[in-house]
Amino acid sequence: MAAPSPALLDSLAALLGPKGFTRDCDAMTPWLTDWRGRFHGRAAALIAPATREEVAQAVRLCASGGVPLVPQGGNTSMVGGATPDASGHALILSLRRMNRIRSLDPEANLAVCEAGVVLANLHEAAQAAGRRFPLSLAAKGSATVGGLVSTNAGGTQVLRFGNMRRLVQGIEAVLPDGSLFDGLTALRKDNRGYDLTQLMIGAEGTLGIVTAASLKLVPAIGSRVVAWVGLATPVAALALLRQLEDRMGGAVESFELVPQGALDLVLAHIPGTRPPLARRHEWHALVEAAAPVGAPSPEPALVEALGAGELVEDAVIAASEAQADAFWRLRESIAEAEKQDGPAVKHDISVAVPDMPGFLVEAAAAVERDFPGVRVNAFGHLGDGNIHFNVRAPAGTDAGWIEGAGAEVSHRVYDLVTAAGGSISAEHGIGQMKLGEFARLGGAARLAALRAIKGALDPAGIMNPGKLVPPPPLAENRRLS
Numbered sequence: 001m002a003a004p005s006p007a008l009l010d011s012l013a014a015l016l017g018p019k020g021f022t023r024d025c026d027a028m029t030p031w032l033t034d035w036r037g038r039f040h041g042r043a044a045a046l047i048a049p050a051t052r053e054e055v056a057q058a059v060r061l062c063a064s065g066g067v068p069l070v071p072q073g074g075n076t077s078m079v080g081g082a083t084p085d086a087s088g089h090a091l092i093l094s095l096r097r098m099n100r101i102r103s104l105d106p107e108a109n110l111a112v113c114e115a116g117v118v119l120a121n122l123h124e125a126a127q128a129a130g131r132r133f134p135l136s137l138a139a140k141g142s143a144t145v146g147g148l149v150s151t152n153a154g155g156t157q158v159l160r161f162g163n164m165r166r167l168v169q170g171i172e173a174v175l176p177d178g179s180l181f182d183g184l185t186a187l188r189k190d191n192r193g194y195d196l197t198q199l200m201i202g203a204e205g206t207l208g209i210v211t212a213a214s215l216k217l218v219p220a221i222g223s224r225v226v227a228w229v230g231l232a233t234p235v236a237a238l239a240l241l242r243q244l245e246d247r248m249g250g251a252v253e254s255f256e257l258v259p260q261g262a263l264d265l266v267l268a269h270i271p272g273t274r275p276p277l278a279r280r281h282e283w284h285a286l287v288e289a290a291a292p293v294g295a296p297s298p299e300p301a302l303v304e305a306l307g308a309g310e311l312v313e314d315a316v317i318a319a320s321e322a323q324a325d326a327f328w329r330l331r332e333s334i335a336e337a338e339k340q341d342g343p344a345v346k347h348d349i350s351v352a353v354p355d356m357p358g359f360l361v362e363a364a365a366a367v368e369r370d371f372p373g374v375r376v377n378a379f380g381h382l383g384d385g386n387i388h389f390n391v392r393a394p395a396g397t398d399a400g401w402i403e404g405a406g407a408e409v410s411h412r413v414y415d416l417v418t419a420a421g422g423s424i425s426a427e428h429g430i431g432q433m434k435l436g437e438f439a440r441l442g443g444a445a446r447l448a449a450l451r452a453i454k455g456a457l458d459p460a461g462i463m464n465p466g467k468l469v470p471p472p473p474l475a476e477n478r479r480l481s
Helices: 006-020 025-031 052-065 119-128 145-150 196-200 234-251 260-269 299-307 321-332 334-341 353-370 405-419 435-441 444-457 474-480
Strands: 045-047 069-072 091-094 101-105 110-114 168-174 180-183 209-216 221-231 252-259 283-292 314-317 348-350 375-381 386-392
Touching: 006 045, 006 052, 025 045, 025 091, 052 091, 052 168, 052 209, 069 145, 069 209, 101 119, 110 119, 110 145, 119 145, 145 209, 168 196, 180 196, 221 234, 221 299, 221 321, 234 252, 234 283, 234 299, 234 353, 252 260, 252 321, 260 283, 260 334, 260 375, 283 299, 283 321, 299 314, 321 334, 334 375, 334 386, 348 405, 353 375, 353 386, 353 405, 386 405, 405 435
Parallel strands: 045 091, 069 091
Antiparallel strands: 101 110, 110 209, 168 180, 168 209, 221 283, 221 314, 252 283, 252 375, 348 386, 375 386
């Protein structure tokens, strides 16, 4: 891949104008570092097309010169997936100017959004139309539709509504040769071979640039109930979830599992927080159920379910929206509390839902045994098997531990989850942070298929190079050359 020539840069500047093209270092600096501050890169320029036609023309120009492109939305990747490398050859292609909601049809339960639409703005627009887009995450004020699609984002409502893959009804994308794939029509049935829309979801910008998406909406919430529950074990938590699903069906939208240690961190480091229950419990569950406008409130059914049997040690129902938000703040502040407490290596992993209780306990014990002094803080979305398996450094350790002993810890965690038949990436993607582990553990058939697809659609390798798709081993590279 080549650095852009002065002629190419001049052509892009003429195409996009001063609002869509810059080489100013100060303007580019915020977009050269990832969300967590772990990856830093350089870029020859930042381009920001305003229309799909401008995206297509820009891609064609770069393809003709073999110049790499790094697509970027809100720059909220947790794995360095939107950060260029250090060569300075790449162009950042920002979709932030493409921020229109092209249409929102409450009757069809469909919104067509450009890639730069911020998730929080989509939430507001859907609510104004009596609908909602049922995916939410902590970065909703920055994360954009294009990034959410490209990383197959999850969130707290996956239990009921699924991740982005289930909510995307159609895609518009510019392919690596600059051609436009228009698949926005939300067809319920379409058997024209390979599903290109699904192929683009979760591709992390390595197969093309998502410029717009047709997204599924659902009825607005008429009533919701939020509870904080004390439990003895993760096994009890899963049994409770199954009981709630049997009694309440799809009304249960979130079931977040939080160990006492994680709650202790939040209470110690986040001002204004307080424990929801009178005494300590080994494990806690944050449960949310909701019903659409006009439907009966789910609160009586939840209260009855929590009072039945011996699974629940204690529970409290939020008496107001403010208290419900306070419960959610406890869950959403875990990462910030960990950060304030000291260094930690973080792992976004998944196992089959029935295996999650056992994995939480057994894998934590294995890691703490193998690395004396570390403290495992494992929490997450019990209903979909997604574990945030974070390992805190021994007390008094400095940040250098992360790249040293912390790397060995991560190696062990990924071995454990792979042995359990799980995934080293549940909802954050591979990016560049997990590329080496994916190459080691991804499996020959999976990796060969990914490389073949990448090679077929992007033979020059200009789309987000160094992300998601591990290069073949050196011996295979020599055979191919």
